[in-house]
Amino acid sequence: MSDSMTDTNDTSRMNMIQAINSAMDVVMARDPGVIVMGEDVGFFGGVFRATAGLQAKYGKTRVFDTPITECGIIGVAVGMGAYGLRPVPEIQFADYIYPALDQLVSEAARLRYRSGGEFTAPITVRSPFGGGIFGGQTHSQSPEGLFTHMSGIKTVIPSTPYDAKGLLIAAIEDNDPVIFFEPKRIYNGPFNGYWDKPAENWSKHPGGEVPGGYYRVELGKANVVREGEALTVLCYGTMVHVCQAVIAEAGIDAEIVDLRSLVPLDIETIEASVKKTGRCMIVHEATRTSGFGAELSALVQERCFYHLEAPIERVTGYDTPYPHSLEWAYFPGPVRIGEALKKIMKDA
The missing domain is CATH 3.40.50.920 (Rossmann fold)
Known part of the structure; x- marks a missing residue:
């Protein structure tokens, strides 16, 4: 495992949602240019509560709700990135990301190259993906293969709370666009036994040990x-x-x-x-x-x-x-x- 610890070794048990929330909290405290945006991410705290409490802590100019327009969300994020900010847009479900493909493929992925390095798109697109909630065809897709085909975009998928926080911090600090897919089936902790049926005790799962402060898990290291x-x-x-x-x-x-x-x-x-x-x-x-x-x-x-x-x-x-x-x-x-x-x- 390749990690870089810088702030604290104090740990606590977190599930993946809590670890993701902690990651955004840590980087927002360190960098005033980090902006969280998306549908219901502000007062409501996101459909899975991954952004809960961030608007109250950092204000409505740094954590804000957007209209229901995925193309607009990513288009605005690309502009913010070119301007020098580090936006972290949330697409509520990966299934909803398709209207934003043109902005991701034609703008975010190519901005560094078409500008000769003058501009970058340091955006991290968070999105829950995969099954596990009986969401069917419109809330359960796994489209990671689309993004691995796009030159200029990085694609990251954590499997533990520890990795989720460290990888998300590394993604937000990266100067290129990153698709950060979060497996919602393990948001609240792993399933029981064989994992061939929904567990009844998701909320009771102890999660994993996660440092409370800043650390990174390097992108590109299995x-x-x-x-x-x-x-x-x-x-x-x-x-x-x-x-x-x-x-x-x-x-x-x-x-x-x-x-x-x-x-x-x-x-x-x-x-x-x-x-x-x-x-x-x-x-x-x-x-x-x-x-x-x-x-x-x-x-x-x-x-x-x-x-x-x-x-x-x-x-x-x-x-x-x-x-x-x-x-x-x-x-x-x-x-x-x-x-x-x-x-x-x-x-x-």
């Missing part, structure tokens, strides 16, 4: 959350916890790599792990076709071909519109991950 010799599992966000639960039950000596950052990608850690284990399984919640797992598979094939002892396996969401009532069947879970494990370990 985290090996479990070391092993038999198999490499590449995952991120919610799927890190799902894979940990399944691997523990299966009793396989697997190495689990939490990517944390998709762009920039820590290909060195991935390559070293796969060359060590000789096997690779990729797990993500997004649809299979053109999902980020396809890029990972290609990179592993290119760099580790002569070390592979079995074909690369992918376990993903289905190539269908996101289902309401069948949400828990849509997730990669213990059954499908278990089948992939048996397949890839067949001749081990």
Whole structure:
């Protein structure tokens, strides 16, 4: 893990929402140019309360509600960034980000290049993504693959409260645009057991130990959350916890790599792990076709071909519109991950 501590080592237990709120609080206290904006982020504190209390503390000029116009939110943020501010716009759900794609692709991602470095777009677009709340097709999508395809934009997905705070601070301080997707299925803490059904005790989950002050988790550095010799599992966000639960039950000596950052990608850690284990399984919640797992598979094939002892396996969401009532069947879970494990370990 690559971290930089600067203020305090005092820690407390936080869930991911609390850690994200703490990150914004810390950077806003340090930098008056950090602006939080979005639908209902002010007085209401955001639909998931990630911005709760920030407007009362920093005022309506630094934390403010916007009209329901994602294109406008990101367009204004790009202008703010060019002016010298560090806006942190929230898109209420990742499913709503599509009207803002033109501003992200044509303006934010290209501003540094088209201006010859004279202007930058240091904006961090926060958005809850993925399933877990029975939100169906309009509140549960995982569009990270779109943004990893856009040159000039960084894409970050935390899996723990500690990483969420450190990565968000690093993202806000970065001089290029960052898409910061927050897995809402683990906002309030991991699920129970296999994670194949909603937990009844989200609010009771103790969360994780998170420093109260300033620290950074470097963008582009993966985290090996479990070391092993038999198999490499590449995952991120919610799927890190799902894979940990399944691997523990299966009793396989697997190495689990939490990517944390998709762009920039820590290909060195991935390559070293796969060359060590000789096997690779990729797990993500997004649809299979053109999902980020396809890029990972290609990179592993290119760099580790002569070390592979079995074909690369992918376990993903289905190539269908996101289902309401069948949400828990849509997730990669213990059954499908278990089948992939048996397949890839067949001749081990």
